[in-house]
Amino acid sequence: MYNIRKPYMKPDSRLAEIVRSNPSMLYVLEYFQADYMIREMTVSEFCGEHKIDVNLFVAISNIYNGFPTESKLNLDAACIPVVIQFLRNTHFYYRNEKYPEIQSLIDELRKVNNAAEIGILEKFFAEYYAEVDEHLTYEDRVAFPYFEALYRKFTGAAEAGTIAKFSASEYRDHHTDIEYKLDELKNLLIRYIPVGHDRTVRRKLLTALNDVESNLNAHSAIESHILMPLVIDVEKKLAR
Amino acid sequence: MSTEKNTYRIGIVEPSAIVNEGLGILLLKAGDFDLYHIDDIADAEEYIADYKLNMLIVNPMLIVQQYRDCQHVKRKYPGVLWAALVYSYFDNNLLEQFDLRINITDTPEKIIGSITEKLDKENHPDAGHSEPLTDRELDVLRLMVQGLLNKEIADKLNISIHTVISHRKNITQKTGIKTLAGLTIFALSNKIIEL
Numbered sequence: 105m106y107n108i109r110k111p112y113m114k115p116d117s118r119l120a121e122i123v124r125s126n127p128s129m130l131y132v133l134e135y136f137q138a139d140y141m142i143r144e145m146t147v148s149e150f151c152g153e154h155k156i157d158v159n160l161f162v163a164i165s166n167i168y169n170g171f172p173t174e175s176k177l178n179l180d181a182a183c184i185p186v187v188i189q190f191l192r193n194t195h196f197y198y199r200n201e202k203y204p205e206i207q208s209l210i211d212e213l214r215k216v217n218n219a220a221e222i223g224i225l226e227k228f229f230a231e232y233y234a235e236v237d238e239h240l241t242y243e244d245r246v247a248f249p250y251f252e253a254l255y256r257k258f259t260g261a262a263e264a265g266t267i268a269k270f271s272a273s274e275y276r277d278h279h280t281d282i283e284y285k286l287d288e289l290k291n292l293l294i295r296y297i298p299v300g301h302d303r304t305v306r307r308k309l310l311t312a313l314n315d316v317e318s319n320l321n322a323h324s325a326i327e328s329h330i331l332m333p334l335v336i337d338v339e340k341k342l343a344r
Numbered sequence: 345m346s347t348e349k350n351t352y353r354i355g356i357v358e359p360s361a362i363v364n365e366g367l368g369i370l371l372l373k374a375g376d377f378d379l380y381h382i383d384d385i386a387d388a389e390e391y392i393a394d395y396k397l398n399m400l401i402v403n404p405m406l407i408v409q410q411y412r413d414c415q416h417v418k419r420k421y422p423g424v425l426w427a428a429l430v431y432s433y434f435d436n437n438l439l440e441q442f443d444l445r446i447n448i449t450d451t452p453e454k455i456i457g458s459i460t461e462k463l464d465k466e467n468h469p470d471a472g473h474s475e476p477l478t479d480r481e482l483d484v485l486r487l488m489v490q491g492l493l494n495k496e497i498a499d500k501l502n503i504s505i506h507t508v509i510s511h512r513k514n515i516t517q518k519t520g521i522k523t524l525a526g527l528t529i530f531a532l533s534n535k536i537i538e539l
Contacts, residue, residue: 172365172368172369172372172379176381220532220539221529221532221533224525224528224529224532225525225529227525228523228525228526228529231525284522285523288521288522288523288526291520291521291526292521292526292529292530296529296530296533296534297529297533298533328378328395
């Protein structure tokens with residue numbers, strides 16, 4: 105989870121104050137596709153303007169702020185497509201911004217440090233990223249469409265047809281593996297990669313890895329504490 | 345090493361929201377835990393299966409009320425540790441059924457310490473001893489990073505596959521590195537191999 109403790113958000117908090125004290129809120133706004141000229145708006149006013157369920161916004165923001173999720177969120181099932189869109193936007197950020205940035209830092213590292221270990225690190229990262237990509241694709245093409253179909257069925261918008269099966273435990277295994285490899289990458293950089301003239305680029309690389317790590321942690325907390333309970337609830341109601 | 349960054353998954357089975365959230369915040373502040381608030385024992389089984397919980401922290405009263413459910417869950421998932429959250433007098437026979445007791449009057453440090461210690465002991469019995477690799481483990485490591493399979497390593501060193509696997513386990517435990525690429529970097533940077 106994010107390691108800096110920030111003010112806890114409530115619906116009547118001034119949004120600007122929260123964003124000012126916690127830069128990771130910028131990601132939350134971006135993934136909700138909200139631009140900001142927040143002025144003196146409270147969180148609920150901001151949500152009203154952007155048509156975002158305020159309870160969902162608060163729950164997600166507090167995850168990014170590093171607070172534990174309340175056990176009973178009582179979110180509306182209509183949050184399902186919104187959370188999915190939010191998560192799809194995080195995928196876009198990983199694919200098109202963060203991982204390319206990490207890749208280019210590794211390329212830079214290679215230019216200033218010619219230790220043989222860097223070549224292996226590069227390969228390691230390529231394999232790791234292939235796994236991340238596979239997982240994101242799995243979510244985009246299997247998991248999310250399954251949840252969306254379930255939601256459409258729930259609202260009566262779709263025929264009660266067959267929905268492609270999806271495995272919650274497989275979903276979680278992916279996560280564990282991705283988190284583990286990212287941690288190992290950091291571990292190798294800190295402990296074992298020989299030093300070249302690379303202090304600055306190594307710091308940038310580790311900072312980028314830390315960023316993506318906390319972002320991924322928030323991503324999986326949203327999935328396990330917000331999205332999955334919503335989906336399980338809908339599944340239960342449909343089974344009745 | 346890898347054990348430093350182990351996220352344990354803990355279910356708190358406690359009907360009181362104050363106690364549940366309070367303990368949850370203490371744990372989250374102190375360490376890397378994933379927490380799940382569970383309302384009663386009957387739900388615990390589902391959580392253990394879905395989220396692969398390492399530990400349940402349980403209000404002992406619930407065991408009295410739902411004895412059969414408890415026994416069933418315990419038998420089905422023997423790997424899960426049960427911690428009693430003791431906030432009033434409970435019969436010793438009851439508390440003996442738990443792997444760990446947490447007294448609500450203990451300091452947060454003591455509570456976190458005993459939970460972490462118990463979980464580490466259960467999950468990494470040898471953790472904390474960062475010994476150097478033995479000669480045999482170095483042999484196995486050299487062959488591993490050349491890309492040899494367990495069977496080939498066993499043949500080369502004249503040992504059983506079973507022994508190779510146990511060497512590999514020890515290597516990972518001692519270095520904190522699991523992947524082959526990671527181990528190659530480890531071996532290179534410690535001059536165990538050369539390219």
